[in-house]
Amino acid sequence: MAAPVDLELKKAFTELQAKVIDTQQKVKLADIQIEQLNRTKKHAHLTDTEIMTLVDETNMYEGVGRMFILQSKEVIHNQLLEKQKIAEEKIKELEDACHSMACQEVPCPYPGFEPANPGPPEQNVRA
Numbered sequence: 001m002a003a004p005v006d007l008e009l010k011k012a013f014t015e016l017q018a019k020v021i022d023t024q025q026k027v028k029l030a031d032i033q034i035e036q037l038n039r040t041k042k043h044a045h046l047t048d049t050e051i052m053t054l055v056d057e058t059n060m061y062e063g064v065g066r067m068f069i070l071q072s073k074e075v076i077h078n079q080l081l082e083k084q085k086i087a088e089e090k091i092k093e094l095e096d097a098c099h100s101m102a103c104q105e106v107p108c109p110y111p112g113f114e115p116a117n118p119g120p121p122e123q124n125v126r127a
Contacts, residue, residue: 023101026098026101027098027101030094030095030097030098030101031098033090033094034091034094034095034098037087037090037091037094038087038091040083040087041083041084041087041088041091044080044081044083044084044087045080045084047080048077048080048081048084051073051076051077051080052077054073056073056074057073058073059071059072059073060072060073060076062075062076062079
């Protein structure tokens with residue numbers, strides 16, 4: 001009788017390990033995306049700060065693909081603010097998703113089984 005139980009435990013443990021590895025990969029991917037969005041947000045903020053030092057009547061060129069379009073300072077300013085806002089929203093969404101992935105409880109298939117050292121999931125999420 002011990003062999004089928006050991007086999008079931010081994011199978012459950014393997015599945016749990018696969019879920020943990022998958023979750024860790026998703027968390028790493030989310031971290032990379034958050035870093036990229038933070039760089040985008042910072043770039044837009046710095047560009048906007050420099051643009052705001054110019055005179056209001058200054059015409060600017062917006063790069064679109066291989067061409068440049070003449071735009072007013074206000075239009076460029078609004079586009080940069082929108083870019084920052086979108087980046088902040090996406091960062092918030094990714095952080096929420098990352099938190100939910102890291103904190104989700106994986107039910108044990110065997111009632112009464114307790115891990116040797118249960119701890120809060122926040123301690124083992126990111127190194």
